[in-house]
Amino acid sequence: MVCGMLFFLLPLLSVDAHAAGYYTSDVGVRAFSRGGAYVAGANDMLALWYNPAALTRLGDGVVTVDIAAVSQRVNFDRKDYPGEGPELGNVGSGEFDDLVNAPIQNNAPAYPIPHIGAAWNFGLKNTVFAVGFYPPYAPDLSYPSDGPQRYTLTDTLIIQTFTGASVAHRLWDRLSIGAGVSWNYLRVEQELAVSVPWVAPGETDMSKLTVNEDPRYDVPFSLDGRDKAGLGWNVGLLYEPPSNRYAFGFMYQAPVNFSAEGKMKADFSNNYFRVDESYGVLAQDEVNDPSVRFDVSMPHIVKLGGLVRPKDNLEIELAAVWEGWSIIDQIRIYDVDLFIPVDQENPLVSLTGVEDISVTDDIYLPAGYVNTWSVRLGGEWQFHKMGSLRMGGMWEQGAIPSANRNVSLMDGDKFGYGVGGTFQAWKRVGFDVGWFQSFVPEAVIEGSGVESIVLHWETGDIVDGRNVGDGKLSGSSMMLGFGVNYAFGKNPGTIRKLGHAKR
Numbered sequence: 001m002v003c004g005m006l007f008f009l010l011p012l013l014s015v016d017a018h019a020a021g022y023y024t025s026d027v028g029v030r031a032f033s034r035g036g037a038y039v040a041g042a043n044d045m046l047a048l049w050y051n052p053a054a055l056t057r058l059g060d061g062v063v064t065v066d067i068a069a070v071s072q073r074v075n076f077d078r079k080d081y082p083g084e085g086p087e088l089g090n091v092g093s094g095e096f097d098d099l100v101n102a103p104i105q106n107n108a109p110a111y112p113i114p115h116i117g118a119a120w121n122f123g124l125k126n127t128v129f130a131v132g133f134y135p136p137y138a139p140d141l142s143y144p145s146d147g148p149q150r151y152t153l154t155d156t157l158i159i160q161t162f163t164g165a166s167v168a169h170r171l172w173d174r175l176s177i178g179a180g181v182s183w184n185y186l187r188v189e190q191e192l193a194v195s196v197p198w199v200a201p202g203e204t205d206m207s208k209l210t211v212n213e214d215p216r217y218d219v220p221f222s223l224d225g226r227d228k229a230g231l232g233w234n235v236g237l238l239y240e241p242p243s244n245r246y247a248f249g250f251m252y253q254a255p256v257n258f259s260a261e262g263k264m265k266a267d268f269s270n271n272y273f274r275v276d277e278s279y280g281v282l283a284q285d286e287v288n289d290p291s292v293r294f295d296v297s298m299p300h301i302v303k304l305g306g307l308v309r310p311k312d313n314l315e316i317e318l319a320a321v322w323e324g325w326s327i328i329d330q331i332r333i334y335d336v337d338l339f340i341p342v343d344q345e346n347p348l349v350s351l352t353g354v355e356d357i358s359v360t361d362d363i364y365l366p367a368g369y370v371n372t373w374s375v376r377l378g379g380e381w382q383f384h385k386m387g388s389l390r391m392g393g394m395w396e397q398g399a400i401p402s403a404n405r406n407v408s409l410m411d412g413d414k415f416g417y418g419v420g421g422t423f424q425a426w427k428r429v430g431f432d433v434g435w436f437q438s439f440v441p442e443a444v445i446e447g448s449g450v451e452s453i454v455l456h457w458e459t460g461d462i463v464d465g466r467n468v469g470d471g472k473l474s475g476s477s478m479m480l481g482f483g484v485n486y487a488f489g490k491n492p493g494t495i496r497k498l499g500h501a502k503r
Contacts, residue, residue, distance in 0.1 A: 026376075026394075026436070027136050028115055029066045029481035033420025033434035034378030035392025037317040039305025040238070040249035041380065044432075044485055045117030048132045048166050050303065051251040052178030053238035055128045055168035060489020061120035064132075066432060068481030071110035072139040075442075076407050077103040078148040078471035086214035091198045091272065096212055101148035101471070104407075108140035108155075110478075120489070126170040130180075135161040137479065143407060146215060150193040151452035151468045153408035154220070159187040160298075162232065176238040184230035186258045186296075190408075193218045194453045195465065198272055198279065201352050201458060211454050211466050216272045225262025225294060232256040232298075246308045249319075253301040255327055260296070264289040264338070273457050281348050281457075283341040293335045299371075300324035307379075313388075316379040325369040325399040334362040352458055368404065372397040378418065386424045390434070393417045398440075403449040406469045412440045416477075422485075432483035442474035 026036035028046030038046070042054035045064035078101040085099030117132025138158040145154050164182030171177060197217040233254050240247035268274040269285035305319035340357045342349050378392020398405075398412035405412055416438025422430045448469025456463055 027068075027113075027134060029068060029420060029432045029434040029483040030390065030422075032068075032436035032479055032481070033390040033392070033418045033432075034317070034380065035376045035394040035416065035418045035436075036321070036374070037305065037307075037319045037376040037378030037392045037394075039251060039303045039317070039319045040240075040247045040307040041305070041315055041317045042249070044483075045119060045130065045132050046115065046134065047168075047178075047236075048117060048130060048164065048180055049134050049136075049162070051236040051238060051249045051305075052130075052166040052180045052234060053168050053176040053236035053251075054249065055119050055130050055166060055178055056126070056170045056176040056238070058119045058128055058130075059121075059487060061118070061128075061487070063118045063486045063488070064483065065114070065116045066481055066483025067112055067114040068137065068434075068479050069110035069112050070137045070139045070477070070479050071108070072106055072141065072410070072475060072477045074106040074141065074407055074410050074473075074475040075103065076105070076149055076471060076473050077101070078468070081466075084212055084466075086212055086216075091216070091276075092200070099213060104143055104147045104149055106141050106143065106407075106475075108142035110480075111138075111140045111157075113137055115483075128168045130166045130168075131164070132166075133161065133163045135159070139477065141408065145193075145220070148213075149407045149468070150218070151195065151213070151465065152406045152450060153190070153192050155189070155191040156408060157187075157189040159185070161185045164232070168236075174239055174241045176240070178236045178238070180234050182232045182234075182256075184232055184256050184258070184298075185226070185228050186230060186260060187224075187226040188260065188262070189222075189224050191220060191222045193220055194266075194455060195219070196268075196271055196273060196455045196457050199456065199458070201348070203458075211452070211463070213452070213466070216270075219271050220267045222265050222267075223262055223292075225260040225292070227258040227260040230256045230258045230298075234301075244309055244312070246306070248307075249303070249305040251301075251303040253303075255300055255324075256298040258296050258298070259293060261291060261293050261335075264292050279348060279457075281342050281346050281352075281354055283343040287338065287340050289336065289338040291335060291337070292333065294331055294333050296331060297327045299327050313382040314379070317377070317392075319376045319378075320373065321376070321396075322371065322373045323399070324371050326371045328369040332362060336360055336362065354458060368401055369399045370401060372399045387421060388424075389419075389421045391417070391419045394438070396438075402443070402445070403447065404469075405443070405445060405473060406448070406450045407473075409450075410440065410473070410475050412443060414438045414440045420481075428487045430485045432481075432485065434479075434481045434483075436479040437476060439476045440474060442472055444472055445470055 031038040047054040081099040085097040119130035166180030168178035307317035374396035376394040382388040418436040420434030450469030452465030454465040
């Protein structure tokens with residue numbers, strides 16, 4: 001019957017974190033306080049993410065712990081459709097209400113994301129080793145289950161973590177190199193609705209299939225998939241002369257390939273073809289596929305940064321980031337085994353010839369992400385031996401083509417700012433605080449390529465649904481973080497001074 005059901009995975013796997021693609025490219029309290037300008041100036045454990053060569057700045061050793069609350073505000077006012085809404089009266093009446101869509105926004109609370117790491121030199125003068133847990137930021141998204149966006153997304157949670165080790169070595173007084181490897185974890189939880197509407201038995205003209213978004217025809221779908229063994233690596237360079245007046249940084253991060261295994265569920269308990277006395281042909285409230293797989297890759301990333309220090313206590317950095325999101329061209333769904341039984345005792349089953357369906361074919365879904373780049377300008381002022389201030393701004397290109405943007409693919413061109421600082425409570429202990437906010441300006445989307453998924457109840461054919469992406473879309477993201485750095489050993493490193501630790 002419903003043989004095309006797995007096509008719901010296209011919007012499920014096209015997730016966004018209000019950044020270039022799946023996640024924000026800036027993590028860590030000190031880093032986002034500077035608007036992400038932290039490639040040449042990294043001076044805490046987040047060098048693991050920004051530039052592993054900068055670990056040579058950390059002296060004998062440093063422990064960093066920070067946590068950030070990450071949230072995303074998404075506003076969507078979908079287009080209205082006069083006379084094209086749910087049927088008035090009984091199914092098949094031929095009279096339809098107006099489809100008036102109320103504005104919706106993301107209702108999910110802020111999502112806390114921690115980072116922790118330690119670096120030490122084991123008594124070696126020019127070499128530093130480090131380990132850390134540093135997940136990129138991806139907020140939670142939650143929308144009304146009966147809202148006008150339900151055919152795109154009702155709920156999502158994306159968790160990606162990096163756990164890795166790095167080593168950095170200062171070759172000469174002015175050049176450091178670094179490299180790291182990471183074990184990566186990915187989890188994707190997504191929910192949306194698919195429409196399985198009524199159409200007269202035997203009707204083959206697909207243009208007559210009702211697509212009026214009647215909630216009686218909704219079928220909630222959910223996916224929970226994860227991969228616990230993605231591997232990654234990065235390398236970095238840092239050029240900084242003994243004068244400390246300027247520095248240049250470079251980082252390359254290789255793609256991380258995930259092959260996730262998950263489970264899929266479709267809930268027919270309130271669908272017309274489960275509850276109606278005459279057309280209740282479905283035999284079960286739920287159908288499940290306990291083991292479906294999909295592949296997805298995180299992109300190449302290149303970061304460049306240059307900074308100047310006109311004074312010992314002031315540095316200003318300009319950085320650029322390129323991300324190769326075009327690596328996500330399509331998503332392959334495989335190991336599919338979805339069985340959908342019908343009620344053999346229902347007279348309509350014999351009348352129409354509807355049979356149980358087992359879906360096993362691989363499915364290839366287009367994604368069409370594009371490569372992105374961004375620019376960041378920020379700096380740090382150590383105004384007192386007990387404190388410093390940071391601030392910065394950024395502009396970033398979106399990874400999602402405009403025709404594909406929606407409540408789950410929010411990404412677009414954006415700008416943002418960050419502010420923060422460090423309070424040096426004791427010689428070896430510093431407390432960090434930071435705030436970051438970015439904005440995607442309101443866009444009026446017309447001719448969206450985002451359509452609802454509609455299935456013919458009798459033939460199982462997939463029918464082109466209605467455009468569900470037209471309307472006004474805007475958003476912003478916020479990050480508020482706190483952290484602590486503790487320096488140990490005889491040489492406390494950069495917890496107290498910009499630039500390299502004392503040699």
